[in-house]
Amino acid sequence: MDATTRRVSAAAVEALPRAGADRVARHRADGSWDDRTLADGIEAAAARRPDAVALIDGDGRLSWAELAAAVGQGLASLRGHGVKPGDGVVLVSGNTRHGVIAYHALLRLGTTVAVLDRRCGPADVQVARDALPGRPKVVVAAGEAGRLGDALAGVETVPLELFGGEPGPAAPPPWDEPDRDRTSVILFSSGTTGRPKGVAHSLNTLTAGAANMARITSADESTVAFLISPLTSITGLMQVHLAADQHATLALEDRFEPAGTLRRMAAAGATLLGGAPVIAERLLRAAAGAGGAGTGSVTLRTLALGGAMLPRPLLELATDSFGIEIARVYGSSEAPNFSGSLATDDRERRLSDDGALMPGGEVRIGSAEHPTEGLLRGPGVFLGYLDPADDQSAFEDGWYRTGDQIEAHQGRLTVVGRLKELVNRNGLKVSLTEIDAALAALPGVVEYASFGMPDPDTGERLAVAVLADEGVTITLDDVIEYLLGQGLAKRKLPEQLVRWDGPLPRTASGKVVRSRLVMEAPAKAGDLAPRLRQA
Structure with a gap:
Protein backbone atom coordinates (compact mmCIF):
# COMPACT_ATOMS: atom_id res chain seq x y z
CA MET A 1 0.00 0.00 0.00
CA ARG A 418 -22.20 -0.12 7.94
CA LEU A 419 -21.97 -1.20 4.31
CA LYS A 420 -23.10 -4.64 5.35
CA GLU A 421 -25.78 -3.60 7.82
CA LEU A 422 -26.52 -6.53 10.08
CA VAL A 423 -28.11 -7.21 13.44
CA ASN A 424 -26.35 -10.01 15.30
CA ARG A 425 -28.87 -11.82 17.49
CA ASN A 426 -27.23 -14.68 19.38
CA GLY A 427 -24.91 -15.22 16.43
CA LEU A 428 -27.70 -15.06 13.84
CA LYS A 429 -26.98 -12.20 11.47
CA VAL A 430 -30.07 -10.51 10.02
CA SER A 431 -29.67 -8.11 7.09
CA LEU A 432 -31.33 -4.74 7.71
CA THR A 433 -31.45 -4.17 3.96
CA GLU A 434 -33.47 -7.38 3.60
CA ILE A 435 -35.92 -6.32 6.33
CA ASP A 436 -36.34 -2.84 4.85
CA ALA A 437 -37.05 -4.33 1.43
CA ALA A 438 -39.65 -6.68 2.93
CA LEU A 439 -41.38 -3.72 4.63
CA ALA A 440 -41.61 -1.68 1.42
CA ALA A 441 -45.39 -2.02 0.93
CA LEU A 442 -46.52 -2.23 4.56
CA PRO A 443 -50.03 -0.68 4.57
CA GLY A 444 -50.67 2.50 6.54
CA VAL A 445 -46.99 3.47 6.91
CA VAL A 446 -45.42 6.73 5.74
CA GLU A 447 -41.83 5.93 6.77
CA TYR A 448 -40.11 2.88 8.19
CA ALA A 449 -36.63 1.56 8.95
CA SER A 450 -35.18 -1.48 10.70
CA PHE A 451 -32.32 -1.18 13.17
CA GLY A 452 -30.55 -3.06 15.95
CA MET A 453 -31.11 -2.33 19.62
CA PRO A 454 -28.70 -3.49 22.34
CA ASP A 455 -30.08 -6.50 24.22
CA PRO A 456 -28.65 -7.88 27.47
CA ASP A 457 -29.63 -11.46 26.60
CA THR A 458 -29.05 -11.75 22.84
CA GLY A 459 -26.50 -9.02 22.21
CA GLU A 460 -28.80 -7.25 19.79
CA ARG A 461 -32.44 -7.44 18.84
CA LEU A 462 -34.16 -6.42 15.62
CA ALA A 463 -36.41 -3.37 15.91
CA VAL A 464 -38.54 -1.50 13.38
CA ALA A 465 -39.36 2.22 13.49
CA VAL A 466 -42.57 3.28 11.77
CA LEU A 467 -44.25 6.62 11.11
CA ALA A 468 -47.89 5.77 10.43
CA ASP A 469 -50.47 7.58 8.34
CA GLU A 470 -52.67 9.99 10.27
CA GLY A 471 -55.27 8.08 12.25
CA VAL A 472 -53.56 4.72 11.74
CA THR A 473 -52.02 2.65 14.55
CA ILE A 474 -49.44 0.03 13.59
CA THR A 475 -48.64 -2.77 16.04
CA LEU A 476 -45.79 -5.25 16.22
CA ASP A 477 -48.28 -8.02 15.45
CA ASP A 478 -49.27 -6.16 12.26
CA VAL A 479 -45.63 -5.99 11.17
CA ILE A 480 -44.94 -9.64 11.97
CA GLU A 481 -48.07 -10.81 10.15
CA TYR A 482 -47.11 -8.74 7.12
CA LEU A 483 -43.50 -9.99 7.06
CA LEU A 484 -44.58 -13.61 7.38
CA GLY A 485 -46.91 -13.00 4.47
CA GLN A 486 -43.89 -11.76 2.50
CA GLY A 487 -42.18 -15.09 3.16
CA LEU A 488 -39.70 -13.86 5.77
CA ALA A 489 -38.25 -16.59 7.98
CA LYS A 490 -39.50 -16.58 11.58
CA ARG A 491 -35.96 -16.35 12.92
CA LYS A 492 -35.63 -12.95 11.20
CA LEU A 493 -38.73 -11.34 12.68
CA PRO A 494 -38.44 -8.11 14.70
CA GLU A 495 -38.94 -8.14 18.46
CA GLN A 496 -39.64 -4.45 18.91
CA LEU A 497 -41.76 -1.86 17.13
CA VAL A 498 -41.17 1.84 17.79
CA ARG A 499 -43.84 4.38 16.82
CA TRP A 500 -42.20 7.53 15.53
CA ASP A 501 -44.10 10.79 16.00
CA GLY A 502 -42.37 12.72 13.22
CA PRO A 503 -40.05 12.21 10.25
CA LEU A 504 -37.31 9.65 10.79
CA PRO A 505 -33.83 11.20 11.27
CA ARG A 506 -32.05 11.49 7.93
CA THR A 507 -28.85 12.87 6.49
CA ALA A 508 -28.83 15.78 4.06
CA SER A 509 -29.04 13.28 1.19
CA GLY A 510 -32.08 11.56 2.71
CA LYS A 511 -30.55 8.40 4.19
CA VAL A 512 -31.97 7.22 7.52
CA VAL A 513 -29.44 7.59 10.33
CA ARG A 514 -29.91 4.32 12.19
CA SER A 515 -27.69 5.39 15.09
CA ARG A 516 -30.20 8.14 15.86
CA LEU A 517 -33.01 5.58 15.87
CA VAL A 518 -31.14 3.64 18.56
CA MET A 519 -30.60 6.80 20.58
CA GLU A 520 -34.17 8.07 20.44
CA ALA A 521 -36.17 4.82 20.51
CA PRO A 522 -36.33 4.46 24.34
CA ALA A 523 -38.32 7.70 24.58
CA LYS A 524 -40.90 6.54 22.02
CA ALA A 525 -44.05 4.44 22.41
CA GLY A 526 -44.09 0.98 20.91
CA ASP A 527 -44.57 -2.76 21.30
CA LEU A 528 -42.28 -5.51 22.55
CA ALA A 529 -42.21 -9.24 21.89
CA PRO A 530 -43.38 -11.46 24.79
CA ARG A 531 -39.78 -12.31 25.75
CA LEU A 532 -39.07 -8.65 26.41
CA ARG A 533 -42.37 -7.90 28.14
CA GLN A 534 -41.59 -10.59 30.72
CA ALA A 535 -38.11 -9.20 31.48
Missing part, protein backbone atom coordinates in the same frame (compact mmCIF):
# COMPACT_ATOMS: atom_id res chain seq x y z
CA ASP A 2 1.05 3.60 -0.55
CA ALA A 3 1.76 4.72 3.01
CA THR A 4 3.65 1.72 4.33
CA THR A 5 6.78 -0.19 3.37
CA ARG A 6 8.03 -3.44 4.88
CA ARG A 7 11.47 -4.34 6.11
CA VAL A 8 13.12 -7.71 6.60
CA SER A 9 14.57 -8.24 10.06
CA ALA A 10 17.98 -9.65 10.81
CA ALA A 11 16.30 -12.91 11.74
CA ALA A 12 14.89 -13.07 8.21
CA VAL A 13 11.32 -13.15 9.51
CA GLU A 14 8.61 -11.16 7.78
CA ALA A 15 9.11 -7.53 8.75
CA LEU A 16 6.55 -5.42 10.53
CA PRO A 17 4.85 -2.42 8.89
CA ARG A 18 6.67 0.89 8.90
CA ALA A 19 5.53 4.37 7.85
CA GLY A 20 6.76 5.14 4.36
CA ALA A 21 8.82 8.21 3.52
CA ASP A 22 5.91 9.89 1.72
CA ARG A 23 3.64 9.59 4.72
CA VAL A 24 6.33 10.76 7.13
CA ALA A 25 7.01 13.81 4.95
CA ARG A 26 3.30 14.66 4.69
CA HIS A 27 2.62 14.55 8.41
CA ARG A 28 5.87 16.26 9.35
CA ALA A 29 4.96 19.05 6.94
CA ASP A 30 1.47 19.55 8.41
CA GLY A 31 2.80 19.35 11.97
CA SER A 32 0.84 16.22 12.89
CA TRP A 33 4.05 14.31 13.55
CA ASP A 34 6.64 16.45 15.30
CA ASP A 35 9.69 16.12 17.53
CA ARG A 36 7.78 15.01 20.60
CA THR A 37 9.46 12.19 22.54
CA LEU A 38 8.37 9.67 25.14
CA ALA A 39 10.38 11.63 27.71
CA ASP A 40 8.11 14.63 27.11
CA GLY A 41 5.43 12.58 28.87
CA ILE A 42 6.12 10.82 32.16
CA GLU A 43 9.65 12.07 32.70
CA ALA A 44 8.77 15.70 31.94
CA ALA A 45 5.73 15.52 34.23
CA ALA A 46 7.90 14.07 37.00
CA ALA A 47 10.30 17.00 36.66
CA ARG A 48 7.58 19.66 36.45
CA ARG A 49 5.00 18.42 38.97
CA PRO A 50 6.57 15.47 40.79
CA ASP A 51 4.01 15.20 43.60
CA ALA A 52 0.88 15.44 41.43
CA VAL A 53 -1.16 12.23 41.10
CA ALA A 54 -0.33 10.33 37.91
CA LEU A 55 -1.98 6.94 38.38
CA ILE A 56 -4.77 5.50 40.53
CA ASP A 57 -5.77 1.86 40.80
CA GLY A 58 -7.04 -0.60 43.39
CA ASP A 59 -3.65 -0.59 45.11
CA GLY A 60 -3.56 3.16 45.67
CA ARG A 61 -1.95 6.15 43.97
CA LEU A 62 1.36 6.95 42.33
CA SER A 63 2.74 10.45 41.86
CA TRP A 64 4.51 11.42 38.65
CA ALA A 65 7.86 11.05 40.39
CA GLU A 66 6.89 7.58 41.62
CA LEU A 67 5.56 6.55 38.22
CA ALA A 68 8.74 7.70 36.46
CA ALA A 69 10.84 5.73 38.96
CA ALA A 70 8.61 2.67 38.52
CA VAL A 71 8.95 2.80 34.74
CA GLY A 72 12.72 3.06 35.13
CA GLN A 73 12.72 0.07 37.45
CA GLY A 74 10.55 -1.80 34.95
CA LEU A 75 13.04 -1.02 32.21
CA ALA A 76 15.83 -2.46 34.34
CA SER A 77 13.75 -5.59 35.06
CA LEU A 78 13.14 -6.16 31.36
CA ARG A 79 16.83 -5.84 30.59
CA GLY A 80 17.55 -8.25 33.40
CA HIS A 81 15.32 -10.79 31.66
CA GLY A 82 17.20 -10.36 28.38
CA VAL A 83 14.68 -8.12 26.58
CA LYS A 84 16.46 -5.95 24.00
CA PRO A 85 15.50 -3.14 21.60
CA GLY A 86 13.78 -4.58 18.55
CA ASP A 87 12.44 -7.64 20.38
CA GLY A 88 8.82 -8.64 20.22
CA VAL A 89 7.04 -8.98 23.57
CA VAL A 90 3.48 -10.02 24.42
CA LEU A 91 1.94 -8.07 27.29
CA VAL A 92 -1.05 -9.69 29.02
CA SER A 93 -2.68 -7.35 31.53
CA GLY A 94 -5.85 -6.12 33.11
CA ASN A 95 -6.50 -2.55 34.24
CA THR A 96 -3.75 -2.33 36.85
CA ARG A 97 -0.71 -0.18 37.50
CA HIS A 98 1.43 -3.19 36.60
CA GLY A 99 0.15 -3.14 33.01
CA VAL A 100 0.64 0.62 32.63
CA ILE A 101 4.18 0.53 34.03
CA ALA A 102 5.16 -2.50 31.93
CA TYR A 103 3.71 -0.89 28.79
CA HIS A 104 5.64 2.35 29.24
CA ALA A 105 8.84 0.44 30.04
CA LEU A 106 8.48 -1.74 26.93
CA LEU A 107 7.98 1.33 24.73
CA ARG A 108 11.11 2.97 26.13
CA LEU A 109 13.14 -0.15 25.54
CA GLY A 110 12.23 -0.02 21.84
CA THR A 111 10.35 -3.33 21.68
CA THR A 112 7.29 -4.17 19.62
CA VAL A 113 4.49 -4.86 22.10
CA ALA A 114 1.55 -7.11 21.26
CA VAL A 115 -1.13 -6.31 23.85
CA LEU A 116 -3.74 -8.75 25.17
CA ASP A 117 -6.38 -8.42 27.86
CA ARG A 118 -5.99 -10.62 30.94
CA ARG A 119 -9.16 -12.50 29.91
CA CYS A 120 -7.54 -13.72 26.69
CA GLY A 121 -7.34 -17.43 25.90
CA PRO A 122 -4.41 -19.67 24.96
CA ALA A 123 -5.22 -19.28 21.25
CA ASP A 124 -4.95 -15.48 21.58
CA VAL A 125 -1.50 -15.78 23.11
CA GLN A 126 -0.41 -18.11 20.33
CA VAL A 127 -1.64 -15.71 17.65
CA ALA A 128 0.22 -12.83 19.32
CA ARG A 129 3.45 -14.82 19.61
CA ASP A 130 3.20 -15.91 15.99
CA ALA A 131 2.79 -12.28 14.93
CA LEU A 132 6.10 -11.20 16.43
CA PRO A 133 9.63 -11.82 15.17
CA GLY A 134 12.06 -14.18 16.85
CA ARG A 135 11.14 -15.90 20.11
CA PRO A 136 8.99 -13.33 21.88
CA LYS A 137 8.79 -13.30 25.65
CA VAL A 138 5.45 -12.91 27.43
CA VAL A 139 4.87 -10.49 30.30
CA VAL A 140 2.06 -12.05 32.32
CA ALA A 141 0.86 -12.33 35.92
CA ALA A 142 1.58 -15.63 37.66
CA GLY A 143 -2.10 -16.50 38.03
CA GLU A 144 -2.83 -15.90 34.37
CA ALA A 145 0.26 -17.86 33.32
CA GLY A 146 -1.11 -20.93 35.00
CA ARG A 147 -4.46 -20.53 33.28
CA LEU A 148 -2.90 -20.09 29.83
CA GLY A 149 -1.11 -23.42 30.18
CA ASP A 150 0.10 -24.93 26.90
CA ALA A 151 0.27 -21.58 25.11
CA LEU A 152 3.24 -20.70 27.33
CA ALA A 153 4.98 -24.07 27.13
CA GLY A 154 8.63 -23.47 26.34
CA VAL A 155 8.12 -19.70 26.40
CA GLU A 156 10.18 -17.40 28.60
CA THR A 157 7.84 -15.32 30.72
CA VAL A 158 8.42 -12.14 32.70
CA PRO A 159 6.25 -11.82 35.82
CA LEU A 160 3.90 -8.87 35.58
CA GLU A 161 4.23 -8.57 39.35
CA LEU A 162 7.69 -7.03 38.80
CA PHE A 163 6.00 -3.83 37.61
CA GLY A 164 4.19 -2.90 40.81
CA GLY A 165 5.80 0.48 41.41
CA GLU A 166 7.96 -0.55 44.34
CA PRO A 167 11.01 1.67 45.00
CA GLY A 168 13.93 0.84 42.71
CA PRO A 169 17.36 2.32 41.95
CA ALA A 170 17.87 5.96 42.86
CA ALA A 171 18.59 6.83 39.24
CA PRO A 172 16.64 5.24 36.36
CA PRO A 173 18.77 3.45 33.76
CA PRO A 174 19.49 5.41 30.57
CA TRP A 175 17.53 4.62 27.44
CA ASP A 176 17.39 5.87 23.87
CA GLU A 177 14.27 7.35 22.32
CA PRO A 178 12.85 4.68 19.99
CA ASP A 179 12.15 5.01 16.28
CA ARG A 180 8.70 6.62 16.04
CA ASP A 181 7.97 5.43 12.49
CA ARG A 182 8.25 1.67 13.10
CA THR A 183 5.61 -0.66 14.52
CA SER A 184 5.66 -0.21 18.29
CA VAL A 185 2.29 -1.66 19.31
CA ILE A 186 0.07 -4.39 17.90
CA LEU A 187 -3.59 -4.82 18.76
CA PHE A 188 -5.84 -7.56 17.48
CA SER A 189 -9.16 -6.93 15.79
CA SER A 190 -11.43 -9.72 14.62
CA GLY A 191 -12.48 -9.40 11.03
CA THR A 192 -15.64 -10.69 9.41
CA THR A 193 -14.06 -14.14 9.21
CA GLY A 194 -13.35 -14.17 12.95
CA ARG A 195 -9.63 -14.56 12.26
CA PRO A 196 -7.76 -12.04 14.41
CA LYS A 197 -6.04 -9.32 12.39
CA GLY A 198 -2.95 -7.66 13.81
CA VAL A 199 -3.35 -3.86 13.78
CA ALA A 200 0.07 -2.19 13.70
CA HIS A 201 0.56 1.26 15.24
CA SER A 202 3.66 3.41 15.60
CA LEU A 203 4.38 5.88 18.37
CA ASN A 204 3.47 8.64 15.92
CA THR A 205 0.05 7.21 15.08
CA LEU A 206 -0.78 6.56 18.74
CA THR A 207 0.38 10.02 19.81
CA ALA A 208 -1.72 11.62 17.06
CA GLY A 209 -4.79 9.63 18.08
CA ALA A 210 -4.35 10.62 21.73
CA ALA A 211 -3.89 14.27 20.73
CA ASN A 212 -7.18 14.07 18.86
CA MET A 213 -8.88 12.68 21.95
CA ALA A 214 -7.51 15.59 23.97
CA ARG A 215 -8.94 18.04 21.42
CA ILE A 216 -12.34 16.34 21.38
CA THR A 217 -12.63 16.16 25.18
CA SER A 218 -10.70 19.34 26.09
CA ALA A 219 -8.39 17.21 28.23
CA ASP A 220 -5.44 18.83 30.00
CA GLU A 221 -3.35 18.26 33.13
CA SER A 222 -6.42 18.80 35.33
CA THR A 223 -8.20 15.85 33.69
CA VAL A 224 -8.76 12.60 35.59
CA ALA A 225 -9.46 9.96 32.94
CA PHE A 226 -11.34 6.96 34.34
CA LEU A 227 -10.57 3.82 32.34
CA ILE A 228 -13.10 1.00 32.45
CA SER A 229 -12.52 -0.37 28.94
CA PRO A 230 -9.65 -2.87 28.75
CA LEU A 231 -6.24 -1.26 29.07
CA THR A 232 -5.09 -3.24 26.03
CA SER A 233 -7.93 -2.09 23.75
CA ILE A 234 -7.52 0.94 21.49
CA THR A 235 -9.75 2.89 23.90
CA GLY A 236 -7.48 1.93 26.77
CA LEU A 237 -4.23 2.72 24.96
CA MET A 238 -5.57 6.08 23.82
CA GLN A 239 -6.21 7.05 27.44
CA VAL A 240 -2.82 5.74 28.57
CA HIS A 241 -1.13 7.92 25.96
CA LEU A 242 -3.44 10.88 26.61
CA ALA A 243 -2.64 10.85 30.32
CA ALA A 244 1.12 10.69 29.69
CA ASP A 245 1.13 13.30 26.93
CA GLN A 246 -1.18 15.76 28.72
CA HIS A 247 0.32 15.08 32.18
CA ALA A 248 -3.20 14.13 33.28
CA THR A 249 -4.25 11.56 35.88
CA LEU A 250 -5.26 8.05 34.80
CA ALA A 251 -7.59 6.08 37.10
CA LEU A 252 -7.97 2.36 36.41
CA GLU A 253 -11.04 0.21 37.08
CA ASP A 254 -10.32 -3.51 36.78
CA ARG A 255 -13.68 -4.89 37.94
CA PHE A 256 -16.73 -3.03 36.66
CA GLU A 257 -19.79 -2.99 38.91
CA PRO A 258 -21.98 0.12 38.51
CA ALA A 259 -22.61 1.09 42.14
CA GLY A 260 -19.07 0.34 43.30
CA THR A 261 -17.58 1.90 40.19
CA LEU A 262 -19.52 5.11 40.84
CA ARG A 263 -18.04 5.29 44.34
CA ARG A 264 -14.53 4.74 43.03
CA MET A 265 -15.04 7.37 40.32
CA ALA A 266 -16.08 9.89 42.95
CA ALA A 267 -13.10 9.00 45.15
CA ALA A 268 -10.75 9.49 42.20
CA GLY A 269 -12.44 12.74 41.17
CA ALA A 270 -12.93 11.34 37.67
CA THR A 271 -13.68 14.00 35.05
CA LEU A 272 -13.47 12.03 31.77
CA LEU A 273 -15.00 8.71 30.78
CA GLY A 274 -14.60 7.25 27.32
CA GLY A 275 -15.52 3.89 25.88
CA ALA A 276 -18.48 1.68 25.12
CA PRO A 277 -21.87 3.40 25.47
CA VAL A 278 -23.24 0.42 27.41
CA ILE A 279 -20.84 1.22 30.27
CA ALA A 280 -21.93 4.85 30.41
CA GLU A 281 -25.57 3.78 30.25
CA ARG A 282 -25.23 1.43 33.22
CA LEU A 283 -23.38 4.05 35.26
CA LEU A 284 -25.94 6.75 34.53
CA ARG A 285 -28.82 4.44 35.41
CA ALA A 286 -27.08 3.57 38.68
CA ALA A 287 -26.50 7.26 39.44
CA ALA A 288 -30.11 8.11 38.63
CA GLY A 289 -31.32 5.27 40.81
CA ALA A 290 -29.34 6.63 43.74
CA GLY A 291 -31.42 9.80 43.78
CA GLY A 292 -29.78 12.78 45.38
CA ALA A 293 -26.83 10.71 46.52
CA GLY A 294 -26.27 9.68 42.90
CA THR A 295 -26.10 13.28 41.75
CA GLY A 296 -23.37 14.03 44.24
CA SER A 297 -21.41 10.93 43.25
CA VAL A 298 -20.98 11.97 39.61
CA THR A 299 -17.85 14.06 39.15
CA LEU A 300 -17.60 13.61 35.39
CA ARG A 301 -17.26 16.66 33.17
CA THR A 302 -17.02 14.87 29.82
CA LEU A 303 -18.43 11.65 28.41
CA ALA A 304 -16.76 10.57 25.14
CA LEU A 305 -19.03 8.27 23.15
CA GLY A 306 -18.26 6.30 20.02
CA GLY A 307 -20.31 3.74 18.14
CA ALA A 308 -23.97 3.53 19.12
CA MET A 309 -25.29 6.61 20.89
CA LEU A 310 -26.96 6.49 24.29
CA PRO A 311 -30.75 6.62 24.41
CA ARG A 312 -31.95 10.23 24.35
CA PRO A 313 -33.40 10.21 27.89
CA LEU A 314 -30.05 9.17 29.33
CA LEU A 315 -28.23 11.80 27.33
CA GLU A 316 -30.56 14.43 28.73
CA LEU A 317 -30.04 13.01 32.22
CA ALA A 318 -26.27 13.28 31.75
CA THR A 319 -26.35 16.87 30.54
CA ASP A 320 -29.29 18.33 32.47
CA SER A 321 -29.03 16.54 35.81
CA PHE A 322 -25.33 15.82 36.10
CA GLY A 323 -23.85 18.62 33.98
CA ILE A 324 -21.82 16.22 31.84
CA GLU A 325 -20.75 17.37 28.39
CA ILE A 326 -21.22 14.78 25.65
CA ALA A 327 -18.31 14.44 23.21
CA ARG A 328 -19.09 12.44 20.10
CA VAL A 329 -16.16 10.40 18.73
CA TYR A 330 -15.80 8.40 15.53
CA GLY A 331 -12.94 5.95 15.12
CA SER A 332 -11.75 2.38 15.34
CA SER A 333 -8.69 0.34 16.28
CA GLU A 334 -7.33 1.24 12.86
CA ALA A 335 -8.19 4.96 12.98
CA PRO A 336 -8.72 6.07 16.58
CA ASN A 337 -10.45 9.39 17.34
CA PHE A 338 -10.60 10.32 13.66
CA SER A 339 -13.40 12.84 14.11
CA GLY A 340 -15.23 14.25 17.07
CA SER A 341 -17.10 17.09 18.72
CA LEU A 342 -15.62 20.55 18.94
CA ALA A 343 -15.56 22.65 22.09
CA THR A 344 -17.82 25.19 20.36
CA ASP A 345 -20.53 22.63 19.44
CA ASP A 346 -23.84 22.95 21.24
CA ARG A 347 -25.68 19.87 22.48
CA GLU A 348 -27.83 19.36 19.40
CA ARG A 349 -24.80 19.61 17.15
CA ARG A 350 -22.98 17.06 19.26
CA LEU A 351 -25.84 14.61 18.92
CA SER A 352 -26.61 15.19 15.25
CA ASP A 353 -23.41 13.90 13.62
CA ASP A 354 -20.06 12.24 14.29
CA GLY A 355 -18.06 15.41 14.66
CA ALA A 356 -15.43 17.37 12.79
CA LEU A 357 -12.33 16.01 11.12
CA MET A 358 -9.30 16.28 13.34
CA PRO A 359 -6.12 18.07 12.16
CA GLY A 360 -4.41 16.28 9.28
CA GLY A 361 -7.35 13.94 8.75
CA GLU A 362 -8.83 13.50 5.29
CA VAL A 363 -11.93 11.66 4.10
CA ARG A 364 -12.84 10.45 0.63
CA ILE A 365 -16.34 9.25 -0.15
CA GLY A 366 -16.70 6.32 -2.48
CA SER A 367 -14.57 3.23 -3.00
CA ALA A 368 -14.23 0.91 -5.96
CA GLU A 369 -16.82 -1.35 -4.34
CA HIS A 370 -19.33 1.11 -2.87
CA PRO A 371 -20.22 4.71 -3.79
CA THR A 372 -20.78 5.84 -0.19
CA GLU A 373 -18.00 4.04 1.63
CA GLY A 374 -15.81 6.35 3.67
CA LEU A 375 -12.05 6.15 3.07
CA LEU A 376 -9.68 7.76 5.56
CA ARG A 377 -6.11 8.85 5.84
CA GLY A 378 -4.43 10.90 8.52
CA PRO A 379 -1.75 10.97 11.20
CA GLY A 380 -3.56 8.60 13.56
CA VAL A 381 -4.45 5.94 10.98
CA PHE A 382 -2.59 2.68 11.59
CA LEU A 383 0.40 1.51 9.57
CA GLY A 384 -1.32 -1.57 8.24
CA TYR A 385 -2.18 -5.13 9.16
CA LEU A 386 0.51 -7.68 9.96
CA ASP A 387 -0.69 -9.94 7.16
CA PRO A 388 -0.17 -8.15 3.82
CA ALA A 389 -3.13 -10.10 2.44
CA ASP A 390 -5.41 -8.19 4.82
CA ASP A 391 -4.10 -4.89 3.46
CA GLN A 392 -5.24 -5.74 -0.06
CA SER A 393 -8.90 -5.31 0.83
CA ALA A 394 -8.36 -2.73 3.59
CA PHE A 395 -6.64 -0.04 1.52
CA GLU A 396 -7.38 1.66 -1.77
CA ASP A 397 -4.72 3.95 -3.24
CA GLY A 398 -3.26 4.43 0.24
CA TRP A 399 -6.63 5.26 1.85
CA TYR A 400 -8.08 3.08 4.61
CA ARG A 401 -11.46 1.60 3.76
CA THR A 402 -13.71 1.88 6.81
CA GLY A 403 -16.58 -0.36 5.74
CA ASP A 404 -18.89 2.47 6.88
CA GLN A 405 -21.31 4.52 4.84
CA ILE A 406 -20.21 8.08 5.52
CA GLU A 407 -21.41 11.50 4.49
CA ALA A 408 -19.13 14.54 4.75
CA HIS A 409 -20.31 18.15 4.82
CA GLN A 410 -18.24 21.23 5.64
CA GLY A 411 -15.55 19.23 7.38
CA ARG A 412 -17.93 17.14 9.52
CA LEU A 413 -18.83 13.47 9.26
CA THR A 414 -22.04 11.53 9.63
CA VAL A 415 -21.79 7.75 9.77
CA VAL A 416 -24.98 6.53 8.16
CA GLY A 417 -24.31 2.86 8.87
